[in-house]
Amino acid sequence: MPEKNYRFIISGGGTGGHIYPAVAIANEIKRLHPSAEILFVGAMGRMEMTRVPEAGYKIIGLWISGLQRRLTLDNLSFPLKVLSSVRKSYKIIKDFKPDAVVGVGGYASGPLLYAATKMGIPSLIQEQNSHAGITNKLLANKVDKVCVAYDSMYKYFPNAKIVLTGNPVRRDITELAGKRPEAMKFFGLNPDRLTFLVIGGSLGARTLNQSTELALQKIQEAGYNLIWQTGKLYYPTAEAAAKQQPTDQIKAYDFIKRMDLAYAAADVVISRAGALSISELCLAQKPAILVPSPNVAEDHQTKNAMALVQKEAAVLVKDVEASQKLWDTAFALAQDTTRQQVLRKNIAQLAKPQATEAIVQELLKLA
Missing domain, CATH: 3.40.50.2000 (Glycogen Phosphorylase B;)
Structure with a gap:
């Protein structure tokens, strides 16, 4: 039987703490299935827009940023950025037709995972911290799996969806x-x-x-x-x-x-x-x-x-x-x-x- 041509989208970034685990996941997919197609989705202007291409993968940027703790112009534009990013995420998924989507955290992860769950695309969250972020808490009920690094995460996510894997690191x-x-x-x-x-x-x-x-x-x-x-x-x-x-x-x-x-x-x-x-x-x-x-x-x-x-x-x-x-x-x-x-x-x-x-x-x- 010929090997299935897998297609995956990996979303997230903002810091190396999100980017390198994402690249580690992509590299492992390619090690197991060299013909797999992998697309990254990140935040425009953030580190992933240079680091991911350096690792050999294509990336598309969303107009998205996080909420600041104080009142700023960025905060005032946040709702518009979210709407724009969700709309663009729908288009990315429709065009790329992934078999599944992974969110590793960071600004771009939320809109992409939200769009994927609405479109019925299998999706997985990789939560790296011992304390779950707000976006992942909100999305956990909609995604199929939540891979975690700490055994204390049952208080944040539906137990049936949790898999204790640890965090991906470079080989x-x-x-x-x-x-x-x-x-x-x-x-x-x-x-x-x-x-x-x-x-x-x-x-x-x-x-x-x-x-x-x-x-x-x-x-x-x-x-x-x-x-x-x-x-x-x-x-x-x-x-x-x-x-x-x-x-x-x-x-x-x-x-x-x-x-x-x-x-x-x-x-x-x-x-x-x-x-x-x-x-x-x-x-x-x-x-x-x-x-x-x-x-x-x-x-x-x-x-x-x-x-x-x-x-x-x-x-x-x-x-x-x-x-x-x-x-x-x-x-x-x-x-x-x-x-x-x-x-x-x-x-x-x-x-x-x-x-x-x-x-x-x-x-x-x-x-």
């Missing part, structure tokens, strides 16, 4: 064994030193960057390596600050494409607590200090972080306390190999390396 993150020598060479770091990795998410994180900049001299004097992903906005300042230190073992980057090597090099990771970052840390099995962003809906990063902290799988430093406490906590952890071992062991138990495969299998059942 290279699941294959770190033996990569440390390559990683140290790639970043030009001394393999005999402890290495910190600071990652503030794809858009950067002001608190992490400012705290790290203040700690550079101590990092250098203590003889540690530092891999520092700053985000585009903070990179010029960070690069200048790093160059002022009398060492070549502090490396600042606006964006790290080889995150597999960054994790392989790291002994201790300092990170925001986005769902993707946490899933990657679990797979990388690294001692982590999490600094949840306060600038996210319903404080979901704190909830993500607490899911690990309660199992002694990570350390939490509040954003408002980071300038005083973050690097003192980091230096203390660097000296405490027993604590590192406990964190490494506990975070590894939360890893779900087959998450991407499990999500794609659920999707194929719908198609």
Whole structure:
């Protein structure tokens, strides 16, 4: 029997935390079914409009953005954007004729999933966080499946639709064994030193960057390596600050494409607590200090972080306390190999390396 020519639409984006899981799902579909046709739908002007084509997939943009917490012109135009995006979503689905649709979160996910459910197209939500967003809560009753990463999600979604899969991550993150020598060479770091990795998410994180900049001299004097992903906005300042230190073992980057090597090099990771970052840390099995962003809906990063902290799988430093406490906590952890071992062991138990495969299998059942 000839293989079915599958057609899927994957919608969502806004940050790397939505885009990279979406691309991981697409790559797994193509691995299993090379002839499958995949179309992405994102938000105009957002990161996915460049990152998705770089990954080799076509994307169409919707005129959509999120609601701001304060009264702005964007908020006044929000109803018009929603209507425009839903109308365009109907047309995209009618033209592309997908077998099923996936929503990974982000601005474009809502209109596309809404249109798909109205048109009777099988649909699946991939909820990455430990606290469900408003859009996914509203759509959960209409979609066919909800793939989740945390076992506490039954309070948000219909139980019969939930599948506990974990979050999809890039395949290279699941294959770190033996990569440390390559990683140290790639970043030009001394393999005999402890290495910190600071990652503030794809858009950067002001608190992490400012705290790290203040700690550079101590990092250098203590003889540690530092891999520092700053985000585009903070990179010029960070690069200048790093160059002022009398060492070549502090490396600042606006964006790290080889995150597999960054994790392989790291002994201790300092990170925001986005769902993707946490899933990657679990797979990388690294001692982590999490600094949840306060600038996210319903404080979901704190909830993500607490899911690990309660199992002694990570350390939490509040954003408002980071300038005083973050690097003192980091230096203390660097000296405490027993604590590192406990964190490494506990975070590894939360890893779900087959998450991407499990999500794609659920999707194929719908198609």
